[in-house]
Amino acid sequence: VADIGGGVGIVAEWLVNRGYDVSLVEFSDLAVEEAKKRGLRVFQNKLESNERLPFNDDYFDAIFFGDIIEHLFDPESALREVKSVLKDNGRLIISCPNMAYWRFRSYYLLDGDFQRIDVAKQKPWEQEHIRFYNFKILKEFLGQVGFSFKQYKGVNSIWHSKFFNKFFPNLFAHTIVAEFVKKTD
Numbered sequence: 001v002a003d004i005g006g007g008v009g010i011v012a013e014w015l016v017n018r019g020y021d022v023s024l025v026e027f028s029d030l031a032v033e034e035a036k037k038r039g040l041r042v043f044q045n046k047l048e049s050n051e052r053l054p055f056n057d058d059y060f061d062a063i064f065f066g067d068i069i070e071h072l073f074d075p076e077s078a079l080r081e082v083k084s085v086l087k088d089n090g091r092l093i094i095s096c097p098n099m100a101y102w103r104f105r106s107y108y109l110l111d112g113d114f115q116r117i118d119v120a121k122q123k124p125w126e127q128e129h130i131r132f133y134n135f136k137i138l139k140e141f142l143g144q145v146g147f148s149f150k151q152y153k154g155v156n157s158i159w160h161s162k163f164f165n166k167f168f169p170n171l172f173a174h175t176i177v178a179e180f181v182k183k184t185d
Contacts, residue, residue, distance in 0.1 A: 002060045004082060005068035006046065011033035015064075016040065023060075025053060040154050047078045052102040055085045067175075068140075070096045070129040078091035079145045088184040092147055095177045098154065100134035100170050102161075138178060 003012040006024040015022045020036050026032050027046040035042045045070075063086055069075050086092060098104075098174050134140070139149045154165045154173020165172040 002053075002063045002085065003054070004053075004063055004065050005032045006064070006066070008036065008043070009038045009040045011064055012040050013038050023055070035113075035140050042166060048072055048074050050077075053085050057084050058087045058090075059085045060090060061087055061122060062093065065092060065094045067097075068093050069094060070131045070133065072131065075141075077147060079142065079147075080116065083182055085144050086182045088182055090182045091150075092142075092180045092182065093177065094138070094142070094180065095175055096133050096138065098130065098134055098170070098176045099132040100136075101156075102171050103174070117171045122147055122165050132154060133176065134175055135178070138176060142178075142180050148183050150179040150181055152178035 001008070001015055001022045002025060003015070003022060004025045006012050006026055007028070009024050009026075012022045012024040012035065022041065024035050024040050024042045025045050025047070026035060026042060027044065029044075032042050032044050043078045045051055046054055047053070063082055065079075065082060069079075072078050083091065135152055135154075139152075143149065152169070154164045154169030155175040155177055156162050156173050161172045161174070
């Protein structure tokens with residue numbers, strides 16, 4: 001398994017503790033050092049720098065791409081590189097904020113301002129999130145890059161949204177977690 005953009009290695013460590021062979025890829029010097037302190041196998045790489053990932057083609061059975069895509073200037077190139085190191089029919093698990101979430105919609109409707117994804121309200125030019133997805137957009141985009149959609153789950157921990165999320169995930173999930181499979185050429 002590869003954890004791409006895995007930060008300090010929280011997810012990678014969780015996977016390792018469950019018996020998976022995990023390679024963490026991260027660009028931040030500080031995060032790389034913290035992940036190494038956890039005893040993880042870490043590779044430093046800035047995915048958008050046109051630098052190839054340090055793995056052979058068709059290497060991984062699964063890749064976790066958690067809360068990264070909304071930060072990328074060129075998500076298509078990054079996903080093509082991710083696809084190259086994933087085996088045919090390999091799984092890509094991707095997560096990102098759901099811009100169709102009812103609270104984000106209401107902020108925009110009532111305030112005329114962007115959503116409040118982060119803890120502090122930030123102006124659009126201050127946010128680290130530069131791309132915005134919902135279930136439909138994510139599915140269409142990854143289909144164009146060469147992935148087949150398998151399933152998705154909406155995530156929300158607020159009690160009322162958590163209940164309604166079971167029936168209407170596009171509207172009540174603040175985070176998307178979706179599984180895709182690399183199409184065979």
